[in-house]
Amino acid sequence: MPLREVSAAYRLQSSDLAGNPGQQAAYDSTGHCVVLAGPGSGKTKTLVLKLARILAEDVRAPRGAACITYSQECARELTRRLERIGLREARNLFIGTVHGFCLRHLLMPYGRLADLPVEFPLNVATQRQSDQILKRVGDRLFGTGHPHKAIDLGRHRRSVLDRTTLAWRSAEELAAWTEAYEAELRRDGLIDYDDMVVFGQRLISEHDWVLPLVQAKFPVLAVDEYQDLGVALDRIVRRLAFQGGVRLFAVGDYDQSIYGFTGADGALLVELAERDDVERVQLQLNYRSASRIISASEMALGEARGYVASDSKRQAVIAFVHCNDGLQGQAAHAIAAIIPEALAAKPGRRLGDIAILYKDFKVGDIVAAAAGAAGYDYVRVDNAAPYRKVALTSWIEDCAAWCAGGWREGRPQLRGLLDRWLGFHRARVPDVQARNEARRLTELLWSLRADAGLARDFVASLRARMLDALLAAEPALGDQREQVVRMSAALADGGALAELDLSSLGGRDGSPLHLNLLTLHSAKGCEYDVVIMVGLDLGSLPWRREAPAKLRESRRLFYVGLTRARDEVHMLYSGFVDTPRGRMHYGRSPFLGELETRMSEAGTA
Numbered sequence: 001m002p003l004r005e006v007s008a009a010y011r012l013q014s015s016d017l018a019g020n021p022g023q024q025a026a027y028d029s030t031g032h033c034v035v036l037a038g039p040g041s042g043k044t045k046t047l048v049l050k051l052a053r054i055l056a057e058d059v060r061a062p063r064g065a066a067c068i069t070y071s072q073e074c075a076r077e078l079t080r081r082l083e084r085i086g087l088r089e090a091r092n093l094f095i096g097t098v099h100g101f102c103l104r105h106l107l108m109p110y111g112r113l114a115d116l117p118v119e120f121p122l123n124v125a126t127q128r129q130s131d132q133i134l135k136r137v138g139d140r141l142f143g144t145g146h147p148h149k150a151i152d153l154g155r156h157r158r159s160v161l162d163r164t165t166l167a168w169r170s171a172e173e174l175a176a177w178t179e180a181y182e183a184e185l186r187r188d189g190l191i192d193y194d195d196m197v198v199f200g201q202r203l204i205s206e207h208d209w210v211l212p213l214v215q216a217k218f219p220v221l222a223v224d225e226y227q228d229l230g231v232a233l234d235r236i237v238r239r240l241a242f243q244g245g246v247r248l249f250a251v252g253d254y255d256q257s258i259y260g261f262t263g264a265d266g267a268l269l270v271e272l273a274e275r276d277d278v279e280r281v282q283l284q285l286n287y288r289s290a291s292r293i294i295s296a297s298e299m300a301l302g303e304a305r306g307y308v309a310s311d312s313k314r315q316a317v318i319a320f321v322h323c324n325d326g327l328q329g330q331a332a333h334a335i336a337a338i339i340p341e342a343l344a345a346k347p348g349r350r351l352g353d354i355a356i357l358y359k360d361f362k363v364g365d366i367v368a369a370a371a372g373a374a375g376y377d378y379v380r381v382d383n384a385a386p387y388r389k390v391a392l393t394s395w396i397e398d399c400a401a402w403c404a405g406g407w408r409e410g411r412p413q414l415r416g417l418l419d420r421w422l423g424f425h426r427a428r429v430p431d432v433q434a435r436n437e438a439r440r441l442t443e444l445l446w447s448l449r450a451d452a453g454l455a456r457d458f459v460a461s462l463r464a465r466m467l468d469a470l471l472a473a474e475p476a477l478g479d480q481r482e483q484v485v486r487m488s489a490a491l492a493d494g495g496a497l498a499e500l501d502l503s504s505l506g507g508r509d510g511s512p513l514h515l516n517l518l519t520l521h522s523a524k525g526c527e528y529d530v531v532i533m534v535g536l537d538l539g540s541l542p543w544r545r546e547a548p549a550k551l552r553e554s555r556r557l558f559y560v561g562l563t564r565a566r567d568e569v570h571m572l573y574s575g576f577v578d579t580p581r582g583r584m585h586y587g588r589s590p591f592l593g594e595l596e597t598r599m600s601e602a603g604t605a
């Protein structure tokens with residue numbers, strides 16, 4: 001794409017980098033480059049602009065770039081940021097999760113040619129199917145009520161890729177459980193989510209012929225949030241970059257590594273950056289947070305990183321708030337006192353600038369009930385949300401945003417919606433069919449434009465007229481279909497989102513009018529003026545008697561929460577937790593005590 005086609009927004013944003021030597025060095029890099037930097041330092045911004053530059057200057061269509069990140073949420077944020085500077089997902093620009101990349105760009109095109117032990121076309125198990133098989137097999141092997149946990153099986157499976165090693169056999173029962181589970185999946189002709197990455201990795205590692213094919217299509221690979229992407233992706237990246245001639249641009253932050261429990265290992269990022277053939281760039285400036293929040297977050301982490309605020313004069317609120325009536329009281333205080341005050345504190349501040357963060361969906365239920373009772377519209381991202389954000393549900397939400405008025409200003413862009421639609425098809429769609437599908441979808445979306453109306457009618461029309469046919473024809477979308485069905489159920493009479501209107505469905509991601517309720521894990525990569533963390537009690541964050549590695553990860557989770565804030569952080573606690581054995585007065589989170597002491601020693605309390 002010639003540079004002139006890249007937007008004025010690109011030129012404007014890239015000129016920002018000139019004031020920051022680290023960002024500029026990464027932007028000017030010509031070989032493999034890894035950017036290591038703290039929160040709010042502009043890693044993602046640099047990655048987005050660098051990608052635009054590479055596509056404008058170094059790579060010519062039909063060749064392009066693959067941009068991989070941790071979650072669907074992060075992928076969507078990248079898509080949005082790229083769209084803002086005039087780039088959208090296309091045949092030669094993949095933006096998505098590692099699972100999506102492995103499925104669409106490794107297994108679907110090349111899997112048949114390798115002797116992988118799976119059936120084609122690929123049939124992906126729904127979450128429910130894989131949960132059921134896992135339980136059945138576990139009960140058969142170890143008896144009902146056995147102590148082994150699915151989460152441990154998942155971690156073992158993801159972190160030990162070579163099954164001939166001692167490391168695999170060292171957890172004998174988990175290994176046996178995995179093998180029996182996988183055998184049962186295969187008998188049903190299924191693969192699961194983790195299989196996509198494991199088989200993608202095998203394809204890349206064991207078949208030299210795949211490398212030039214991937215390199216021909218994607219001579220550039222960009223990775224965001226590298227610290228959370230795990231062992232399999234790390235192997236894929238190294239093989240493509242150092243043996244396959246693919247140019248790598250990766251960004252990440254070891255201190256924000258919070259997925260060790262799934263098998264991710266932040267040290268892989270650090271090792272990658274230390275290679276002689278990789279240019280390592282370190283960024284020190286934080287554009288997001290006021291300087292008191294930056295120094296408090298380093299104190300919370302217990303490591304001096306020397307990060308500096310881009311604007312040293314900004315004021316911050318850092319509050320430790322004791323609510324003596326438990327989580328309900330914390331949620332009520334956040335809603336009734338903190339939010340109205342925060343809204344009044346800055347002209348133009350809206351609900352979308354505020355987030356309440358918590359450990360898990362059970363706390364989310366309590367917070368959501370309080371927000372709902374106060375009449376606040378909110379968007380909730382946790383395991384109890386009515387449906388999970390997967391590529392298809394995100395696409396439906398974006399179509400809703402377009403139909404609810406976004407079409408007037410091209411937000412999101414119609415072309416991007418059409419390209420994503422074509423990307424859901426198993427095989428590359430022939431040009432004639434692609435044009436036909438694009439026309440049909442354009443006509444459909446055009447006819448569904450409305451400034452008002454219920455989201456349920458919109459989703460029903462989209463499904464009936466195009467989506468359900470695709471879902472029936474593409475077994476690889478099995479797990480995504482489940483989420484679409486859950487979305488419809490939530491929008492139906494009596495469902496959790498029964499009254500949702502079209503624009504609210506479209507605004508379920510980053511809407512300025514919705515309060516954000518998220519788990520600490522899902523808040524990664526996000527930023528808000530005001531961050532309210534609830535449930536900061538010992539026995540919750542952290543658990544009591546966590547092993548040292550787990551405790552370090554909990555501390556990093558707390559750090560991630562703090563560093564989402566631009567102006568205000570409110571940390572709520574009660575000094576006790578309610579457990580199945582009753583109320584336990586373990587005290588507040590030790591992270592709070594340490595932070596308060598360090599802040600008062602430093603004179604910043």
Ligand SMILES: Nc1ncnc2c1ncn2[C@@H]1O[C@H](COP(=O)(O)OP(=O)(O)OP(=O)(O)O)[C@@H](O)[C@H]1O
Pocket residue numbers: 016017020023037038039040041042043044045046253256287288524525526563
């Ligand atoms: N050179 C710059 N000049 C002005 N603002 C910038 C610059 N670089 C980044 N920013 C702004 O800083 C904020 C944080 O940027 P970004 O989200 O890219 O950081 P990050 O390092 O990816 O953060 P995190 O790791 O916490 O997700 C954004 O609002 C971004 O627009």
